[in-house]
Amino acid sequence: MDDLPREVDVIVLGTGVPESIVAAACARVGKSVLHFDHRSHYGSMFASFNFHDLTEILQTPPKPSDGDGAATSEDGLRFIQSRASPVFSNVEIEVNEHSEWSLEKLEQNSRKFNLDLAPKLLFARGKMVELLISSNIAKYAEFKLTSKILTLKGDDIVQVPCSRADVFATDSVNVVEKRALMRFITNVLDYENQPLFTEWLDKPFEDFIKLKALFLTENLQHFILHSIAMATPSTTTGSALEDARKFIRSLGRYGNSPFLSPIYGCGELAQCFCRLCAVFGGVYHLDRQVEGYFVDEDNRVRAVRSRGETFRASHVVINQDFDPSHTSNNEHISRAIVILHQESPIEEPGAGTLLRVPPGNDRPAVTVIEQGAGMMICPKNLMVAHFICRKVISAREDLKALVEKIYPSSKRVWVAYFNMIDTTMRSKPTTDDFAGLYLMSTPGLQLDYDIHIEQAEEVFRKMYPDEEFLPRAPDPDEIILDFEDGVPQQPAAEHQGIAQESGDGSESDGSGNPVAEAEQGPA
Amino acid sequence: MEDYKFLFKVVLIGNAGVGKTCLVRRFTQGMFPPGQGATIGVDFLIKTVEVDGDKVKLQIWDTAGQERFRSITQSYYRSAHALVLVYDISSQPTFDCLPDWLREIEQYASPKVLRAVVGNKIDRDDREIPTHIGEEFARRNDMYFIETSAKEADNVEKLFTEIAHRLTQEARASRYSTSGPAAPDLSQSPSKSDNPCCKMLQ
Numbered sequence: 157m158d159d160l161p162r163e164v165d166v167i168v169l170g171t172g173v174p175e176s177i178v179a180a181a182c183a184r185v186g187k188s189v190l191h192f193d194h195r196s197h198y199g200s201m202f203a204s205f206n207f208h209d210l211t212e213i214l215q216t217p218p219k220p221s222d223g224d225g226a227a228t229s230e231d232g233l234r235f236i237q238s239r240a241s242p243v244f245s246n247v248e249i250e251v252n253e254h255s256e257w258s259l260e261k262l263e264q265n266s267r268k269f270n271l272d273l274a275p276k277l278l279f280a281r282g283k284m285v286e287l288l289i290s291s292n293i294a295k296y297a298e299f300k301l302t303s304k305i306l307t308l309k310g311d312d313i314v315q316v317p318c319s320r321a322d323v324f325a326t327d328s329v330n331v332v333e334k335r336a337l338m339r340f341i342t343n344v345l346d347y348e349n350q351p352l353f354t355e356w357l358d359k360p361f362e363d364f365i366k367l368k369a370l371f372l373t374e375n376l377q378h379f380i381l382h383s384i385a386m387a388t389p390s391t392t393t394g395s396a397l398e399d400a401r402k403f404i405r406s407l408g409r410y411g412n413s414p415f416l417s418p419i420y421g422c423g424e425l426a427q428c429f430c431r432l433c434a435v436f437g438g439v440y441h442l443d444r445q446v447e448g449y450f451v452d453e454d455n456r457v458r459a460v461r462s463r464g465e466t467f468r469a470s471h472v473v474i475n476q477d478f479d480p481s482h483t484s485n486n487e488h489i490s491r492a493i494v495i496l497h498q499e500s501p502i503e504e505p506g507a508g509t510l511l512r513v514p515p516g517n518d519r520p521a522v523t524v525i526e527q528g529a530g531m532m533i534c535p536k537n538l539m540v541a542h543f544i545c546r547k548v549i550s551a552r553e554d555l556k557a558l559v560e561k562i563y564p565s566s567k568r569v570w571v572a573y574f575n576m577i578d579t580t581m582r583s584k585p586t587t588d589d590f591a592g593l594y595l596m597s598t599p600g601l602q603l604d605y606d607i608h609i610e611q612a613e614e615v616f617r618k619m620y621p622d623e624e625f626l627p628r629a630p631d632p633d634e635i636i637l638d639f640e641d642g643v644p645q646q647p648a649a650e651h652q653g654i655a656q657e658s659g660d661g662s663e664s665d666g667s668g669n670p671v672a673e674a675e676q677g678p679a
Numbered sequence: 680m681e682d683y684k685f686l687f688k689v690v691l692i693g694n695a696g697v698g699k700t701c702l703v704r705r706f707t708q709g710m711f712p713p714g715q716g717a718t719i720g721v722d723f724l725i726k727t728v729e730v731d732g733d734k735v736k737l738q739i740w741d742t743a744g745q746e747r748f749r750s751i752t753q754s755y756y757r758s759a760h761a762l763v764l765v766y767d768i769s770s771q772p773t774f775d776c777l778p779d780w781l782r783e784i785e786q787y788a789s790p791k792v793l794r795a796v797v798g799n800k801i802d803r804d805d806r807e808i809p810t811h812i813g814e815e816f817a818r819r820n821d822m823y824f825i826e827t828s829a830k831e832a833d834n835v836e837k838l839f840t841e842i843a844h845r846l847t848q849e850a851r852a853s854r855y856s857t858s859g860p861a862a863p864d865l866s867q868s869p870s871k872s873d874n875p876c877c878k879m880l881q
Contacts, residue, residue: 198752206786267786295722296754420757427752434743437719440750632724 160439163468164188166619167460169238169446170475172200173605174596176429177612177626178473178619180291183436185623190467191433192460194240196443198430200475201243201576201598202274204423204533207266210493214247214574230466233450233458236590238478245488246550247574255497257538257569262495268535270421271493273576274599275525275542277302277510278416279402280409284605285416288428291626296428300531302415303507307383309375313511313562316383318407318414329375336371340380341404347397361387361396382514386603388521415603417508417525420532425605432629446478449593456591471619473594476579481589487578489601490551492543492559495570498528499539507531510603513558520546522558523603538569546601551575580607594618683727683734687846688758689839690740690788692780693765694773695747698799701829702765703739706839711830728840730847737843749779756787761795761842768798768826771807774816781820793845795823797838802828 165187168179176191176198183189197203205213229235251259262269278284278299288294305316317326317337329337347353356364365377372380381387384403385396406414418424434440449472450459459468476486508531511524522545529536541563543555551573559571580600594615597608613625691699704712707724723740740759745751756762764780766773777796784794798813810826817824823841827834 298758420754424754424757427754431743431745431752431755434745435720435722437744439747440745441748442750444748629722630720632722 160441160465160467161188161190162466164190164439165469166190166471166473167192167467167469168473169193169460169478170200170596171195171198171426171430171442172202172475172596172598173426173429174608174612174615175200175473175475176426176433177287177609178594178596178615179438180293180429180433180436181612181616181626182619183433183438184291184626184629185620186436187620189433189438190469191430191438191440192444192446192462193442194445194477198442199273199423199426200477202423202426204270204272204421207262207269207271209266210269210271210572211249214244214249214572217242230450230459233452235448235461236451236480237448238446238474238480240477241479241486241577243477243577245575246552247572248552249573250568250571252565252568252570254566255569257495257497259570262570265535268529269540270423270533271540272422272533272542273491274422275544276417276422276599276605277508277525277603278418279604280406280414280416281402282406282604282606283609284425287609287626290628291432292629292631293428293432296431297424298419299416300419300507301411301413302417302510303413304509305383305413305415306509306511307379308511308513309378316379318412322412332371333373333376336373337376337379340372340376344397344400344404347401353393353397357394357397358392360389361385361391361393362389364393378514382521383512386512386521388515415508415510417527417531435629449480449590451590454591455589457593471592471594473596473615475596476577476598479595480593487581488547488575489578490543490545490547490554491572491574491576492541492551492555493572494541494543494559494563494568495534496526496539496541496563496567497569498537499567511562518548519554519558520548522555523601524558524562544601547575547578683736685733685847685850686736686738687760687843687850688723688738688740689761689763689842690756690759691763691765692742692746692751692784693797694767694770694776695744697765697767697770697773698829699765700741702763702797702799702827702835702838703741705829705832705835707739709832711832726839728843730843733847735843735847737839739839751783753787756784757789759788759792760846761793762788763838763842764794764796764822765799766797766808766813767800768808768813769800769803769805774798774808774813777816793823793842793849794820795825795838795842796820797824798826799829801826801833802831 166182166189168175168191171193179189179191306313314328343350385400387396403414447461449457451457457472459466508527513522515521524543526541527533528539534540548554578600579598616625703724704710707726723738725738727736796817814824825838
């Protein structure tokens with residue numbers, strides 16, 4: 157019945173983005189991979205849920221390890237128990253009793269929701285988009301451009317002019333400012349060669365912008381600091397300029413927005429890598445409990461114990477759900493998921509909006525991502541807004557005032573506040589205690605997946621220093637099937653996928669929505 | 680570049696060992712792969728058929744072995760135009776699992792998706808599921824039904840040609856209808872690109 161392989165190169169536990177990338181990378185170069193998750197869904201903390209499952213997962217405490225199947229020793233190896241620490245805390249749910257969308261109606265429409273635990277946006281020139289293209293797995297998901305980028309300035313929500321077209325069309329920036337902004341953008345692209353910038357690289361970017369001014373009015377400084385560079389007061393000029401450059405370079409690649417998001421929610425991304433892993437022979441088993449690990453006298457992990465069975469592996473990659481060292485000094489992030497009435501049905505159907513709220517009195521910077529039914533994340537006539545910030549007190553304390561300021565009670569249908577653990581601040585992916593065990597990060601606060609991809613690549617290189625990291629997977633028509641022995645032969649991945657881009661895009665006035673263009677089909 | 684009018688994503692599901700990969704191979708390559716074992720590196724296979732003078736490209740996706748422990752990614756079902764649910768007529772358990780597979784389809788696939796149920800391995804003489812039982816199941820669930828043998832090439836061509844016909848008719852009807860926005864499952868039919876759904880990332 158259970159014909160799982162008992163000895164593999166790599167065992168991966170948990171199906172979040174970073175560990176799924178490692179799984180795919182290993183299978184891709186021919187390593188045998190066994191991939192388990194104790195939950196019955198893909199994605200771990202990076203998952204998207206329907207309405208019913210989200211409410212359930214937020215309110216269900218993690219199963220205490222009952223010790224069933226635990227062992228003391230085997231073949232002279234010591235047994236170490238895996239201990240899931242609670243992922244969610246301070247969960248508080250508010251329901252608008254006056255909304256036509258009753259709890260019952262939300263439940264009835266449950267499967268139309270894909271609610272992200274970890275909402276993110278992909279920079280068009282960020283590491284995730286580049287990796288999806290270079291590994292040839294962008295075909296596993298569909299994407300849309302984020303249509304608007306906003307910022308909170310004082311009490312007003314204003315649009316951040318992004319493209320040249322935006323800059324010239326917007327009312328929030330005057331003609332003189334437009335020139336200054338364009339000049340700044342041009343300089344940022346080449347910042348390493350601008351003495352103006354290079355002297356400041358190690359100093360705070362906020363001071364630089366305010367002291368040097370560069371003819372940038374207070375208005376523009378706000379846009380640059382909080383939206384384009386997304387800097388906090390402690391961000392150095394060097395890292396802020398790097399972020400600003402990524403933002404600017406991302407503009408125009410696919411249209412007048414630097415960001416893409418996957419349709420059906422961010423939970424799709426981890427699945428893309430799991431599918432790739434499976435296509436290259438990785439074996440998947442969700443809903444499978446793991447009791448712990450066997451380590452040798454040098455504290456090197458040799459095997460995983462799951463449902464009373466022992467699986468041997470050279471490397472074991474895990475996420476926080478399987479952490480045997482039970483690290484407790486984790487940071488946390490505060491989240492709110494707000495289900496809303498859609499304000500005006502005329503509005504572009506939900507390619508999404510990013511709102512960056514600068515840090516305020518005792519409140520850290522908050523990222524708000526708002527999407528509608530067009531992203532296949534909620535039923536028609538509703539929208540979903542995600543709030544994300546560093547935890548100060550609790551999710552509700554940190555975010556409630558802002559949620560209610562942006563969305564008046566008549567608009568709100570359902571709100572969930574919760575805190576999630578954040579391990580992205582930990583310095584290294586290997587646990588100190590055990591060799592051969594790699595602990596991957598939680599989603600964290602960052603907008604894109606750069607740190608997760610860097611971490612996955614770092615772990616892969618530690619495991620297989622001589623192998624290529626996620627080389628391009630062949631297209632089906634490049635595979636020559638050899639029926640003599642039933643084994644398909646793969647051609648060397650010679651040609652790279654060529655990015656189809658919409659020109660320099662900065663002056664394009666297209667709909668900025670390649671998916672919509674694809675839907676229109678040929679004339 | 681190859682010219683075609685419509686591109687459809689056809690997704691196969693069903694228990695391990697019912698012959699999904701063999702059906703795809705038989706149809707796309709005219710081969711019956713000997714032996715068992717997962718096919719490393721093959722994501723989907725493509726075959727172009729003609730429907731009333733139009734070239735129609737079928738992109739046929741296999742499960743990559745994730746069905747063995749009921750661990751298929753939801754994203755596998757997304758944007759499928761047709762779902763082909765396969766069982767083995769000589770294995771009662773593979774038929775008994777069909778309702779579970781239907782539930783999974785209903786949760787993740789578009790409600791408008793074309794659904795077919797296929798009883799494979801009719802070349803075998805140890806049949807456990809009579810044809811009328813399969814037919815009855817299909818009728819109750821409003822699905823197209825056919826029995827096939829990937830080994831003997833019985834009805835394999837017919838299965839996929841029928842799917843291509845039905846999808847093409849639906850696509851034409853929606854294209855020429857004047858009402859409302861296009862149905863979501865049309866989103867990727869007509870395009871010059873192999874993969875219109877992800878055109879932007881190629």
